[in-house]
Amino acid sequence: MICEHVYPDLHARTKSFSGIRRLAVIFLIIISSLIILVTLPFSLFLCIKIVHSYERAVTLRLGTLIEDDSHRGGVIFIIPCIDTYCKVDLRTISFNVPAQEILTKDLVTVKADAVVYYRIINSTASILNVEDVRRATKRLAAIALRNIVATKTLTEIVSERIFISHKIQYSLEEATIPWGVDIERVELKEVRLPDALQKNMATEAETTRMARAKLIKASGEKNASHFIRDAANTMNACSSAMQLKYLQVLKQISGNSEDIIVLPLPTELGEIISGMREACKDWKFPTSDDDGTV
Secondary structure (H helix, E strand, C coil): CHHHHHCCCHHHHHCCCCCHHHHHHHHHHHHHHHHHHHCCCCCHHHHEEEECCCEEEEEEECCEECCCCCECCEEEECCCCCEEEEEEECCCEEEEEEEEEEECCCCCEEEEEEEEEEEECCHHHHHHCCCCHHHHHHHHHHHHHHHHHCCCCHHHHHHCHHHHHHHHHHHHHHHHHHHCEEEEEEEEEEEECCHHHHHHHHHHHHHHHHHHHHHHHHHHHHHHHHHHHHHHHHHHHCHHHHHHHHHHHHHHHHHHCCCCCCCCCCCHHHHHHHHHHHHHHHCCCCCCCCCCCC
16 A cells, blocks of 8 residues: 555556557667677677576666566576666665664663664565665664654663564564565664763662662661570570570680680679679768768
């Protein structure tokens, strides 16, 4: 439908010659045929052309498309001087879209490039409807890349690469169908940010990681304090548990270094000192009167 509305029917250009023009064409064909016969076998080098299986040949006679306009692979015969032919490669072709400097929707300047895979499905349209199909497709791909990436924010460009690639492919297909081109695949290769923005983003990410690490450390210390409190309550309820812990700590200290001298003290000493401290709080020293009596 797009091809019919934008361009006239290709085979409508092959209307039959009329009147004097028909006679002129017949006359030129006869003259060319006589020249070919006279110059045999040297003329065969100009008349016989080889078309590979992956190619198609589009032939124009006196500037007009011949009805049999798409010769398949093999040997074709043309008439020199009045026939011109163009070979079209039907294999998949790829090209890189040069890096485009684009201003995104959130006013961030980025450089984006892509790779496009396409193939020609209508050799006649690729010759008659566009001057240079490869160059035109390449320029159109660069324009589509700029237009579509400019409508996205930086976050969307990073997270929606596949969606952007499909959107570029669809935009190219709409424009290249009249040229006989089928866009098979578009891939957004790389999105490069300015150096200053990369440094700012790296600093922000590092700050976020440090803040998260501090929160995790504080949460761990909080949980550890709860466990220590529970352990202290358990050991306080059982004096033998405190004694065993005391002996375990002494063993660890004595085993770490030979230069450390450990003097073990009984744990009851701490209880005695605590009792004496409580008794001293209740003790009141006698005071003397003015005359020296107590």
